[in-house]
Amino acid sequence: MAENPILVDPSQLAEKLKAPTPPLLIDVRSEADYAQAHLPSAKNNCVYEVVFMNRMDELGVNRDTPVCVYGNGADTHESRMAAAKLSRGGYREVLELRAGFDGWNAAGQPIEKGTPPPPVAKEELEGSRAVDLELSRVEWTGRNLLNRHNGTLGIKSGVLQFEQGKLVGGEFVFDMQSIDCADLKGDPLHDVLVAHLRSDDFFDTELYPEARFVITGASILPDAVPGVPNLSVHGELTIKGVTLPLDFLATAGYTDEGRMAAQSVILFDRTLWNVIYGSGRFFRDLGPHLVNNLVEIQLRIVTK
Numbered sequence: 089m090a091e092n093p094i095l096v097d098p099s100q101l102a103e104k105l106k107a108p109t110p111p112l113l114i115d116v117r118s119e120a121d122y123a124q125a126h127l128p129s130a131k132n133n134c135v136y137e138v139v140f141m142n143r144m145d146e147l148g149v150n151r152d153t154p155v156c157v158y159g160n161g162a163d164t165h166e167s168r169m170a171a172a173k174l175s176r177g178g179y180r181e182v183l184e185l186r187a188g189f190d191g192w193n194a195a196g197q198p199i200e201k202g203t204p205p206p207p208v209a210k211e212e213l214e215g216s217r218a219v220d221l222e223l224s225r226v227e228w229t230g231r232n233l234l235n236r237h238n239g240t241l242g243i244k245s246g247v248l249q250f251e252q253g254k255l256v257g258g259e260f261v262f263d264m265q266s267i268d269c270a271d272l273k274g275d276p277l278h279d280v281l282v283a284h285l286r287s288d289d290f291f292d293t294e295l296y297p298e299a300r301f302v303i304t305g306a307s308i309l310p311d312a313v314p315g316v317p318n319l320s321v322h323g324e325l326t327i328k329g330v331t332l333p334l335d336f337l338a339t340a341g342y343t344d345e346g347r348m349a350a351q352s353v354i355l356f357d358r359t360l361w362n363v364i365y366g367s368g369r370f371f372r373d374l375g376p377h378l379v380n381n382l383v384e385i386q387l388r389i390v391t392k
Contacts, residue, residue: 093171099197111154156183161190220244223390242266327361
């Protein structure tokens with residue numbers, strides 16, 4: 089059995105493709121990239137999809153057939169991932185063109201051009217954009233030493249302010265009376281805990297039915313790669329009539345429809361907003377009644 093995978097450069101692959109039994113070319117990039125241009129006779133099977141190995145079978149590729157995978161270029165890992173999957177999946181001879189489509193094209197080798205999808209015109213956001221309350225979501229998690237509870241909190245309204253496509257401000261109003269516990273659904277303790285959270289022990293929602301977060305500024309983080317926090321958000325959070333600064337990092341971008349979307353995991357110290365029940369900072373000898381000061385908020389915001 090040949091050593092797997094076998095790295096080949098464009099000239100070596102070109103020679104192998106002239107052999108009586110050439111390797112089968114598998115383009116492991118996205119369908120859109122493949123449709124725009126690809127190596128001649130290559131079949132498309134995007135490695136980002138969980139059905140990658142199943143699709144190899146659907147393509148009728150025998151495990152004794154030599155295959156060569158390629159991605160976009162040497163600076164990205166899709167061909168490495170595909171080669172490793174095929175090698176572990178029992179394919180006898182796996183070649184990898186690590187230089188990818190970019191390297192093949194730069195070497196002057198032939199390509200097949202398709203019809204690229206029309207570019208999606210993305211409007212530069214300007215002015216106010218309302219938040220989509222159906223797609224946006226707030227989830228909370230509270231903990232003590234051994235246990236935790238999690239649930240949701242409703243957003244009553246939200247708006248973001250943009251200048252030349254950049255986030256500069258905004259405001260969210262949260263319905264504190266909608267606080268709910270997901271992990272106790274169907275348990276008799278659900279209503280007990282929810283009433284506890286809504287009472288003056290915690291958020292006193294009868295006196296303070298709303299909480300508010302006002303964005304006072306935002307800045308883009310330099311050199312952030314896709315999928316990691318790329319936006320620093322500065323603002324003021326009001327809970328139980330107490331307003332204090334709250335800054336956090338978010339991962340933001342644009343959907344295919346041109347909507348701005350952002351997600352963030354925020355840790356904040358509830359006791360700074362006078363939510364002190366079960367806090368070891370304010371009470372002694374709490375025992376099993378100890379509740380962590382830090383509350384975790386998972387936030388997803390999508391504009392209309």
